[in-house]
Amino acid sequence: MAKANILLIFLCSLVLLLLGGVRVEGNPNYRDALQKSFLFFQGQRSGKLPANQKVSWRSNSGLSDGSLDHVDLTGGYYDAGDNVKFNFPMAFTTTMLSWGTLEYGKRMGPQLQEARAAIRWATDYLLKCANSKPGKLYVGVGDPNVDHKCWERPEDMDTVRTVYSVSSSNPGSDVAGETAAALAAASLVFRRVDPKYSRLLLQTARKVMAFAIQYRGAYSDSLGSAVCPFYCSYSGYKDELLWGAAWLFRATNDAYYYNFLKTLGADDQPDIFSWDNKYAGAHVLLSRMALLGKDKNFEQFKQEAESFMCRILPNSPYSTTQYTQGGLMYKLAESNLQYVTSISFLLTTYGKYMKAKKQTFNCGSLFVTPNSLIGLAKRQASDAFNSFLMPRTMN
Template sequence: MVGEALVSIILIVLMGWTVAENAILHDYGDALSKSVLFFEGQRSGKLPSNQRLTWRKDSALRDGLDKGVDLTGGYYDAGDNVKYNFPMAFTTTMLAWSVIEYGTSMGPDLSHAKEAIRWSTEYFLKCTSVPGVVFAGVGDPNADHNCWQRPEDMQTPRTVYAVSEKAPGSEVSAEIAASLAAASMVFKASDRGYSNLLLQRATKVFEFADKFRGSYNSSIGRGVCPFYCDYNGYHDELVWAAAWLHKATGNSQYWNYISQNIQYLRNAMLEFGWDAKHAGINVLLCWIVFNLQYVLSNPSLVKTTPFLANADNFVCDVLPESPIKSFKYSPGGLMFKPGGCNMQHTTTLSFLTLTYAGYIQNSKRIIQCKNVRINSERLIQFSKSQVDYILGSNPSKMSLMVGYGKKFPQHIHHRGSSLPSIAKHPKLIACKEGTPYYQTKEPNPNLLIGAVVGGPDLTDSFSDDRKDPGETEPTTYVNAPLVGLLAYFKGKN
């Protein structure tokens, strides 16, 4: 029996060595640098002299001119040339949260991450500069999606969409307020004046969003639906913005607001993304429960907080071993949710599980999912498994980030990447003249380094076909939370 036991131990050790030999060791620092660089490829407006993705040039320099306001700048959300402020603001909030939580591990990429945030906040300051109005986006989406054209060549209408007191848009306004409040924390130590400006503007925009309630679906539907319709209502954005204002200021009036309005968040409690902030609210506010100094100075604020239980429920809904999970997983271990860009769920929810792990780590809290016990180490391990899948630890041995690793997507659904650069083709490429480049099976001529695509299907199959945007289109709100994830794992290497 002793001999058999010894043989078993030896076999287990040998198997462990085999797994270790076959494991892919990822360079999280390199992936972090590339994930931040991606945002330079999505820039709109007058590009700075230190632009590193040099195949991109100035674009959309007359945005807002017909309305008498400068709306240049900001980001194109994905592979098209429209500026949708709702997902752009969420992107900014997540970039800021990434820096707040994990900026100390970013090294030289911290300055680039702050530049990426500032590129958004400068634009949002313009979008909120007119009293009683919040500009919600630029570009006619239907006309834009009818063309395959470089942003530098755009001939489609740069229609300006705005919400106002009479035509409200609480979700887009509140998300902009959240992004400005979160960004104010990023710049607090390095640029106090700018930080104060962002926080003051966030306060005013939040008041506007709350006072004049309504969905931008009704006010500017033609400019955002069906592409970025608000399907979960605007109450979650209002509470989300209040949570960030509370975190940035410590003002109890925002906690009181959250307590009074949390009752409206009855649906989608376990979701998080550009449209649904529910799980993010719960995780974000859990820092209060674990911040002893804050609790001691504000004991009445945490007596009946529901956020800890809600965050635990979120974990039980996500982790693959949980008996009450709602997510499916591919054979290779990728979290999967049907419909559109799956990777948006992978990065945002992995960010939440990692961040929640950090909040509960010191308390040694155990999350009970019926008969399954989950601790902070398991949450970190889970988040790492999803990041590693993105970087190439998957059945295809293919990185899903452009430019990372030896094998990565070559045919991403992205106009600027798939069309020849201005340097190679200085003449105008008109609306329909870009169609042959869309249809060709040739690789994209311009590498959009750091872009993370929508990802494989439930069977781990990936088409690498630009005609399949669900799998091959990158988006800013996929990369933003990944920045924080990569920074954390870089710091642990």
């Protein structure tokens, strides 16, 4: 089972804790935790580090990445404690960083610049992966089967830096769709502060999404043991096509992406949101048009988003979610907190959309208000945060 890096997704919960009205000073200090989360990203950096690098014990690494295929694939982030760059979860992390920044950036204070820097470190690398060779999308660097047998600093690594890619003959609609989502979401983050860079991100996102749509297939099937069992595409690639098209529609308002979304349908019933399964995130993102834009064409996605909430809320008659005795959401045994925090982000964001238009909905006999969702998200994120500090108190 692949191990997603909890802290990458945990940042989203730190954002909602900081901005959702809970205390930010005292013990624990969530503002300080948010700042330290960005330091974590610096600690995971690959490539030539900038002069303003704050994590001083890290140095340049992976400077030959891509050379085996005569391209430059330096940069990006290492995964977890590995020296491997897995683009599938890295791109999802980038999408979520961008979404969090778009929703809550105005209240991040000085950490907004750190958020943009963290996003750009990833997107600079993803641009290289998408534009280095026509017809190829690079999706990773480093052989995980070799790397995981050798525990060493990235500055000292001596394992072969194998490069992996998808193409028309070896498709990867899932990783391509997620890469397109990351680039499109980031283009919105930089639209006002760096318009030229934003245009490059969006142009590349369009190209990568076209590749994902035209050449259908799961990257797990194309790359086998290079990505499985580490980051297999267990949910298939339809969710990434939906997710990528949703972000491109938000970034462009191009009817092409809306029409494509309609061909995918909205009949899935997820009760999870993660680097692998994006359905719920896409539904919440698209529901924004129905709630804030009052566009009836997106009503089906609003209904799907609310059905997801009904499967999460503990008192809902339609709930499919387990909770521990201490009240923490329990989804999967391995790296459970990544699901807790990513779902909490959706709860908070949908609650924010509802509150803006004074909306409510029902899960059968359960009356759901914006505060129902936001309150649950705050409790989950607080418990997740405290479990790092006091793991024995969690039942």
